Amino acid sequence: MLAEERHARIVEMVRRQGTVTVTELATALDISESTIRRDLDKLDQAHRLLKVHGGATTLESAHLTRDLTLEERHGLHAEEKRAICAYAATLVGPDDLVYLDAGSTVEELLNHLTERAARYVTDSVSHAMKLAARGFHVTVLGGELKSATESLVGPDTIAAISRYHFTIGFWGVNGITPENGLTSPESNEALIKQLTMEHTARRYVLADATKFDNTSLVRFDAFDSATIVTCGDVPEKYKSFENVVEVAR
Amino acid sequence: MLAEERHARIVEMVRRQGTVTVTELATALDISESTIRRDLDKLDQAHRLLKVHGGATTLESAHLTRDLTLEERHGLHAEEKRAICAYAATLVGPDDLVYLDAGSTVEELLNHLTERAARYVTDSVSHAMKLAARGFHVTVLGGELKSATESLVGPDTIAAISRYHFTIGFWGVNGITPENGLTSPESNEALIKQLTMEHTARRYVLADATKFDNTSLVRFDAFDSATIVTCGDVPEKYKSFENVVEVAR
DNA sequence: GCAATTTTACGCAATTTTGCGCACACTGTT
DNA sequence: AACAGTGTGCGCAAAATTGCGTAAAATTGC
Numbered sequence: 001m002l003a004e005e006r007h008a009r010i011v012e013m014v015r016r017q018g019t020v021t022v023t024e025l026a027t028a029l030d031i032s033e034s035t036i037r038r039d040l041d042k043l044d045q046a047h048r049l050l051k052v053h054g055g056a057t058t059l060e061s062a063h064l065t066r067d068l069t070l071e072e073r074h075g076l077h078a079e080e081k082r083a084i085c086a087y088a089a090t091l092v093g094p095d096d097l098v099y100l101d102a103g104s105t106v107e108e109l110l111n112h113l114t115e116r117a118a119r120y121v122t123d124s125v126s127h128a129m130k131l132a133a134r135g136f137h138v139t140v141l142g143g144e145l146k147s148a149t150e151s152l153v154g155p156d157t158i159a160a161i162s163r164y165h166f167t168i169g170f171w172g173v174n175g176i177t178p179e180n181g182l183t184s185p186e187s188n189e190a191l192i193k194q195l196t197m198e199h200t201a202r203r204y205v206l207a208d209a210t211k212f213d214n215t216s217l218v219r220f221d222a223f224d225s226a227t228i229v230t231c232g233d234v235p236e237k238y239k240s241f242e243n244v245v246e247v248a249r
Numbered sequence: 250m251l252a253e254e255r256h257a258r259i260v261e262m263v264r265r266q267g268t269v270t271v272t273e274l275a276t277a278l279d280i281s282e283s284t285i286r287r288d289l290d291k292l293d294q295a296h297r298l299l300k301v302h303g304g305a306t307t308l309e310s311a312h313l314t315r316d317l318t319l320e321e322r323h324g325l326h327a328e329e330k331r332a333i334c335a336y337a338a339t340l341v342g343p344d345d346l347v348y349l350d351a352g353s354t355v356e357e358l359l360n361h362l363t364e365r366a367a368r369y370v371t372d373s374v375s376h377a378m379k380l381a382a383r384g385f386h387v388t389v390l391g392g393e394l395k396s397a398t399e400s401l402v403g404p405d406t407i408a409a410i411s412r413y414h415f416t417i418g419f420w421g422v423n424g425i426t427p428e429n430g431l432t433s434p435e436s437n438e439a440l441i442k443q444l445t446m447e448h449t450a451r452r453y454v455l456a457d458a459t460k461f462d463n464t465s466l467v468r469f470d471a472f473d474s475a476t477i478v479t480c481g482d483v484p485e486k487y488k489s490f491e492n493v494v495e496v497a498r
Numbered sequence: 499g500c501a502a503t504t505t506t507a508c509g510c511a512a513t514t515t516t517g518c519g520c521a522c523a524c525t526g527t528t
Numbered sequence: 529a530a531c532a533g534t535g536t537g538c539g540c541a542a543a544a545t546t547g548c549g550t551a552a553a554a555t556t557g558c
Contacts, residue, residue, distance in 0.1 A: 003545080004301045005268040022505080032547045037506070053554070054505065116267075125374045125389060132396035135267065135307060140374060140401060142391030142409045147381035152389060156409065160391045163405075252535075271515080281537050286516070302544070303515065 003039075006031065007048075010039055014049045014056050015111045018082075021055035078108075079249055080208040080231040085109040087247040088170055088206055088229055092118050099169035099196050100127055102151030102189070105206045106172050121164060123152045123192055146188075153188040161195050169200035171226070173207050175214035178223045178241075183216035190218035197221050209234045252288075255280065256297075259288055263298045263305050270304035296434070308396075327357075328498060329457040329480040334358040336496045337419055337455055337478055341367050348418035348445050349376055351400030351438070354455045355421050370413060372401045372441055395437075402437040410444045418449035420475070422456050424463035427472045427490075432465035439467035446470050458483045 009029060013020050022040070026033045044051035050059055085108045092098055094117035100106050102124035110130050113120075116137075122128050123141045131138040143157030171193055175183040182205060184190040197203050203225065209232030228244045238244050258278060262269050271289070275282045293300035299308055334354075338361035341347055345364070349355050351373035359379050362369075365386075371377050372390045380387040392406030420442055424432035431454060433439040446452050452474065458481030477493045487493050 002268045002270060002301060002303050002306070004306045008267075033505090034507095034547060035545085038546085125378055128394045129374055129396075129399065132394040132399075135396070137393070139393045139403070139405060140389060140391055142389055142405070144386070144388045145377045145381040147378075147384070150378065150381075154388070156388060156391070156412075159412075160405065160409070163408075282515090283517095283538075284536060287535090 001029070001031070006035075007039060007043060010036075010043060010056075011048050014058055019052075019055060019057045024055070077208040077210065077232065081105060081108045081206075082112075083231045083247050083249050084206050084208065084229050085112045087245075088204060089113050089115075091202075091204065092168060094118055096167045097121065097164070099164075099166040099200055100124070101169070101171040101193060101196070102127065102149055103172035105208075106170055109170055109206065121166065123157060123196075124150055125152070126150045149186075149189065151189065151192070153192060157192060158195060161192070161199055164199055166196070166200040168202040168204070169196060170204050170206055171197065173205050173211055174216035176205075176207055176211050176223065176228065177213060177215055180215045181219050181222045182226070183214075183219050185216045185218070187218045190220040194220040197225065203227065204229055206230075208232050212238055255284075256288060256292060259285075259292060259305075260297050263307055268301075268304060268306045273304070326457040326459065326481070330354060330357045330455075331361075332480045332496050332498050333455050333457065333478050334361045336494075337453055338362050338364075340451075340453065341417060343367055345416045346370065346413070348413075348415040348449055349373070350418070350420040350442060350445070351376065351398055352421035354457075355419055358419055358455065370415065372406060372445075373399055374401070375399045398435075398438065400438060400441070402441060406441060407444060410441070410448055413448055415445070415449040417451040417453070418445060419453050419455055420446065422454050422460055423465035425454075425456055425460050425472065425477065426462060426464055429464045430468050430471045431475070432463075432468050434465045434467070436467045439469040443469040446474065452476065453478055455479075457481050461487055 006029060010025060013025065013028065022033050022036050025036045040049070040051045040056050043049050044056070047059065049056045088109055089112035092113065092115045094115060096115070096118040098118050098120045100109070100120055100122040102122070107127060110127060113136070116135065120131055120136055120138045121141065122138065123143065125140060125145060128138050128140045141152055141157050141160040143152030143160070144154040145152055173182050174185055184193060197220070205226045205228045207228055207230050209230055212235050224243050226243065229247065230244060231247050231249055234244070234246055239246065255278060259274060262274065262277065271282050271285050274285045289298070289300045289305050292298050293305070296308065298305045334357045337358055341362065341364045343364060343366035345367040347367050347369045349358070349369055349371040351371070356376060359376060362385070365384065369380055369385055369387045370390065371387065372392065374389060374394060377387050377389045390401055390406050390409040392401030392409070393403040394401055422431050423434055433442060446469070454475045454477045456477055456479050458479055461484050473492050475492065478496065479493060480496050480498055483495055488495065
């Protein structure tokens with residue numbers, strides 16, 4: 001196995017699991033622990049992961065210790081998010097044209113994507129940069145860049161969306177009820193969500209259990225217009241809906 | 250087998266698998282490892298793949314491990330760049346629609362921009378994020394994201410450009426001669442440069458003195474089609490041109 | 499605290515990979 | 529026919545990588 005390939009797989013495992021031990025890596029890649037340690041040294045030096053006693057972690061999880069408020073949101077329901085996204089990633093096939101919504105939920109999905117033959121399109125510049133850095137084919141919709149969300153909005157974005165027909169797409173959401181449908185706090189973003197869903201064949205909304213029974217400000221589609229992939233303490237009334245998929249934690 | 254055919258098949262294998270070993274290639278193409286290595290040298294030099302110990306990888310997957318070239322380029326001629334960009338930033342007025350080329354030279358320009366009333370458009374996602382974070386109005390052209398340069402290329406980018414008419418624009422460049430004009434190493438990037446220049450009223454090329462008397466692979470416009478802002482040890486023959494502006498260091 | 503366990507760092511040998519010189523084949527020119 | 533120029537394959541020494549053993553360092557359990 002090539003050194004570069006090993007490095008890529010190590011980083012991939014760290015990204016996927018958050019943390020890995022030296023022994024895990026050595027077993028998984030069938031390489032001596034000495035080599036794993038040398039690799040971790042290099043990767044740590046290149047700022048691709050953080051070497052810690054016994055193994056390695058992602059750079060993000062290292063911030064977790066210092067930053068409370070910002071990463072709080074990030075770390076909240078992290079396990080549920082991971083389970084949801086691990087499942088969602090398996091839905092992507094080699095011939096898909098995949099739309100990826102902006103937002104932190106879909107950001108977690110990026111860590112689980114493995115289908116390199118598929119083509120990805122997103123309105124989030126930060127998502128695009130992550131995917132491109134990992135060697136995926138990724139296209140950015142044009143438009144005005146709002147710094148708060150790092151997503152694109154405006155007439156350019158709308159024009160770009162209208163030229164695409166996605167085979168599969170993934171969206172984050174803030175509120176879900178059967179009556180009010182899928183809702184989001186910002187009208188520009190809601191418009192983009194609505195338009196992209198109209199242009200997508202298979203629609204998946206990724207939502208941990210806390211999103212149920214909440215209504216945010218702007219509705220972007222009906223409750224049953226997408227498959228809702230969820231995880232955690234889902235209220236009983238939602239479990240009977242055909243378009244709700246609950247994955248194990 | 251023709252050398253060109255071999256090169257094409259090698260690049261194809263790298264693209265497909267992400268990484269290949271020299272032995273793999275030698276077996277697959279039934280060619281000696283010596284020849285494979287010589288081919289890899291050439292292909293690496295032509296930036297069609299990255300040669301690594303034991304084989305080769307795609308440029309994308311490798312970009313992460315080696316940040317040498319990136320930083321290397323970053324620190325080079327920093328003083329000249331700063332002087333050039335400090336001057337260039339003064340050219341932007343409140344009513345301008347400004348085009349910003351991708352690349353490290355223009356990245357330096359970002360640090361000097363002060364005109365918050367103007368609107369900025371760029372094909373570099375990293376430039377856009379920097380500007381947005383600092384509160385500027387910034388629009389991103391759409392298109393496929395190439396991780397090596399973090400710039401956008403492809404039909405989406407071209408379509409987006411055609412809708413704009415910029416009042417002023419700034420470009421980086423790799424080679425400048427009166428005979429061969431302005432040249433760039435990559436044909437996709439060169440095409441974007443050419444198109445954006447056609448859609449811009451006042452054109453400025455930012456180039457430190459080392460760019461003179463060099464010719465890169467692809468020409469994107471004539472020598473006198475833009476004002477060339479430069480600094481450093483400019484060859485005498487260039488100082489007499491009306492479209493060359495030399496700023497003090 | 500302190501001992502037991504785990505993890506790490508370092509030296510060394512085996513293996514792999516690389517760079518380079520040289521011989522040979524092929525091509526087009528004089 | 530002789531010639532230079534280019535591309536290819538092979539052998540060998542230098543360099544890089546890898547795996548293993550062992551002592552030092554860090555962590556854990558009591």
